[in-house]
Amino acid sequence: xxxxxTRSAARAMMAPSVVLLLAWMVVPLAMTIYFSFLRYNLLMPxxxxxxxxxxxxxxxxxxxxxxxxxxTLAIVxxxxxxxxxxxxxxxxxxxxxxxxxGIVRILVIAPFLIMPTVAALVWKNMFMNPVNxxxxxxxxxxxxxxxxxxxxxxxxxxxxxxxxQWLPFATLILLTALQSLDExxxxxxxxxxxxxxxxxxxxxxxxxxxAITVVILIHTIFLLSVxxxxxxTTNGGPGTQSTNLTFLVYAQALLQFDVxxxxxxxxxxxxxxxxxxxxxxxxxxxxxxx
Amino acid sequence: MGSIALRNVxxxxxxxxxxxxxxxxxSDGEFVVFVGPSGCGKSTxxxxxxxxxxxxGGKILIDGKDATELAPAKRRLSMVxxxxxxxxxxxxxxxxxxxxxxxxxxxxxxxxxxxxxxRVLNLTDYLxxxxxxxxxxxxxxxxxxxxxxxxxxxxxxxxxxxNLDAALRVNMRLEISQLHQQLKTTMVYVTHDQVEAMTMADxxxxxxxxxxxxxxxxxxxYRRPDNLFVAGFIGSPKMNFITGEIARGHGAHTIGVRPxxxxxxxxxxxxxxTVGVAEHLGSDTxxxxxxxxxxxxxxxxxxxxxxxxxxxxxxxxxEGRVHRFNDEGSAIR
Ligand SMILES: Nc1ncnc2c1ncn2[C@@H]1O[C@H](COP(=O)(O)OP(=O)(O)OP(=O)(O)O)[C@@H](O)[C@H]1O
Ligand SMILES: [Mg+2]
Numbered sequence: 119x120x121x122x123x124t125r126s127a128a129r130a131m132m133a134p135s136v137v138l139l140l141a142w143m144v145v146p147l148a149m150t151i152y153f154s155f156l157r158y159n160l161l162m163p164x165x166x167x168x169x170x171x172x173x174x175x176x177x178x179x180x181x182x183x184x185x186x187x188x189x190t191l192a193i194v195x196x197x198x199x200x201x202x203x204x205x206x207x208x209x210x211x212x213x214x215x216x217x218x219x220g221i222v223r224i225l226v227i228a229p230f231l232i233m234p235t236v237a238a239l240v241w242k243n244m245f246m247n248p249v250n251x252x253x254x255x256x257x258x259x260x261x262x263x264x265x266x267x268x269x270x271x272x273x274x275x276x277x278x279x280x281x282x283q284w285l286p287f288a289t290l291i292l293l294t295a296l297q298s299l300d301e302x303x304x305x306x307x308x309x310x311x312x313x314x315x316x317x318x319x320x321x322x323x324x325x326x327x328x329a330i331t332v333v334i335l336i337h338t339i340f341l342l343s344v345x346x347x348x349x350x351t352t353n354g355g356p357g358t359q360s361t362n363l364t365f366l367v368y369a370q371a372l373l374q375f376d377v378x379x380x381x382x383x384x385x386x387x388x389x390x391x392x393x394x395x396x397x398x399x400x401x402x403x404x405x406x407x408x
Numbered sequence: 409m410g411s412i413a414l415r416n417v418x419x420x421x422x423x424x425x426x427x428x429x430x431x432x433x434x435s436d437g438e439f440v441v442f443v444g445p446s447g448c449g450k451s452t453x454x455x456x457x458x459x460x461x462x463x464x465g466g467k468i469l470i471d472g473k474d475a476t477e478l479a480p481a482k483r484r485l486s487m488v489x490x491x492x493x494x495x496x497x498x499x500x501x502x503x504x505x506x507x508x509x510x511x512x513x514x515x516x517x518x519x520x521x522x523x524x525x526x527r528v529l530n531l532t533d534y535l536x537x538x539x540x541x542x543x544x545x546x547x548x549x550x551x552x553x554x555x556x557x558x559x560x561x562x563x564x565x566x567x568x569x570x571n572l573d574a575a576l577r578v579n580m581r582l583e584i585s586q587l588h589q590q591l592k593t594t595m596v597y598v599t600h601d602q603v604e605a606m607t608m609a610d611x612x613x614x615x616x617x618x619x620x621x622x623x624x625x626x627x628x629x630y631r632r633p634d635n636l637f638v639a640g641f642i643g644s645p646k647m648n649f650i651t652g653e654i655a656r657g658h659g660a661h662t663i664g665v666r667p668x669x670x671x672x673x674x675x676x677x678x679x680x681x682t683v684g685v686a687e688h689l690g691s692d693t694x695x696x697x698x699x700x701x702x703x704x705x706x707x708x709x710x711x712x713x714x715x716x717x718x719x720x721x722x723x724x725x726x727e728g729r730v731h732r733f734n735d736e737g738s739a740i741r
Contacts, residue, residue, distance in 0.1 A: 305460050305489070308481065309458060309485070309487050310558070312510045316510060325496075
C-alpha cells in the first residue's frame, strides 16, 4: 500500500467488514460484561442482583484459575513447539522428490479434516486407553506396564492430541513456503560452499520466517480456546490438571450454573487473549515488514 | 590455473538428449562465450561445468584434474546467475561475505576482502542495504562481488545481463570485460546475444541443439564461418543467403553475403530490386530490398544514402566477400 490513495481506498474497502465485526462482537461483549457484575445463578432464576466486582474476586482467587492459566499457556506453547518443529521437519521431507508424493501429501493433511471430538475420542479409546489402546499393547509387548496417559499425564496427552490435529496445517503452510524458495538461490549457496545444514539455517529458515509467523499466529488463536478435546477426553481432570481457561469458564457456567462467575471468567479470558495478541502482533509486524 | 576441458561430455534428461557429446578446451585466463539460440543447451552445459547437474557421460577436467564427480563447492568455480540469486534477507555485505564465511575464514580477512570487492565494484556505499533496495545493475554487481571474493579458478556467467536495460547492459558489458583484464581469471559466459559474444569474447563457442558448431575468435567466426548456422548466427543484421541459379553461378548450393558487404547503386549493379523497408539508424541505413528472382536481401548503407520505399536500386556483392556453402550447409573453401 504505497500511496495515500491506495491506503484510503483500502480503508474504505475494509470498512463494511470492520463495522460488521464490531457489531458482532460488541453486543455479546457488552452483555457478558453486564452479566459479570451480577449474581446470576441458573438455579435461582429471578434473583439477579448487582454485586460489583465480587464475581471477579471469586474467579481470580479460585486456585483452579491459576492452574487454568498455566494449562492454557502450556497447551499453546507445547502444541506450537511440536507443530512448528514437526511441521518444518515434515515439510522438508515432503519437499523431497519421492515415489507417491501426491498420496503421501494427502495422507499428511488428513488429520486436519477430522473433527476435534472424533480425533480426541479416537486417541482416547484406540491409542491411549490403558486396557485396549495401541500404546498399552505396544508397552505390554515389550514387557512394560501400560501407561494410563489420560490419568497420569492428562495435560501432555491433550497437547499430543491437539498437536496431532494441527501438525498438518503447519506442514501445509510451511511446505508451500518451502516450495517458493528460489532454486537458483539454493544452487548459489551450494556453489558458495554451504553444506546442507548451512543452507537450511542461512537460506531456508529465513525464507520460512513469514510462514512460521503465520502458523504461530493462527495456531495461537485457536489453541487459546481448545475445548472439545478436553471435554471428551479428561473432562478437565483429574481434578483441574487439564482444565484450561475455556474449560474453566464452561465448568463455571454449565456445571455450577454460575453465569455471573462464568461471565467474569470470560472477560478475564478476553483480556488475557488480548495481551497475547499484543505480543503476537508485535512479533508479526516485525517479520512481515522485513 | 584455470583451464577447463570437456571430454565427450553428454547430458540426457529422461529420453531427451540435450547435449549429445561435446569436446571443448578452455585455456587459463581465456574469456569464452557460449552463444546459441534459446534452448540449445548453453545453460545446461554451464551447469554441467559448475557441477549443478551430473553429466550423463564423459569427463570434465578442471586445471587438468578430473572434476567430473566433484561437488560444486569443491570445483573452485564461481557462478553468476541470470536471476542474480542473491540471498534476499542478507545485507549486501553478508551476501558478498557468505562464501568466505562458509569457507571458515576469520572475520578480519573477510572484512578486508569484502571491502576490496566492494571498492572494485563501486558498492561501498551500499554494503548495508538489502538486495531488494538495489537497482538491477547494482544487484548484478553484488552477484559478481560474491563471485570474485572466493578467488575462483574460473567464473561462470549465465546470461548475467539479460535482465538489464539496453544502456546498462552496454555498461556492465564493459565492466565485466575490464574485470577480466584486471583479474585475468578464466571466464565462461553464456549469452544468446551475439553482440555480447562478439564484443567480450576471446573465443566464441557457437552451440546449436547441444552441438558445437564452431569455435573461434569473434573475427574468425565473422570472416570464416564453417557452416550456414554460424554464418547466420554471427553478425547483425543477419547474413543474406541466396540459393538457386545465382548460387550455382558461384559453384555453390548456397551463397551468403553480409549486408555490409553489398554495394548499392542507383544506376548499375549485379542484381536489381525494389526497396521495401528502409530502417534509418542515423549512422547506417538498413535497406530491405526485394530482388527479382532472389527474394528479400538486407543491405547496409551509409546513413545518408538517398533512397526510400519503392525506389529501384542495384545491389552488387563485394568481391571476395561471398561465402559459399555446399548442399549440407558446410562452407566451401
Ligand atoms: N531439468 C530439465 N529437465 C528436462 N529438460 C531440461 C531440463 N533443463 C533443461 N532442459 C531442456 O534442455 C534444453 C536446453 O536447455 P537450456 O536451459 O540449457 O537452454 P539454453 O540454451 O540455456 O536456453 P536459453 O537461452 O533460453 O536460456 C531445453 O530444451 C530444455 O527444455
Ligand atoms: Mg539458459
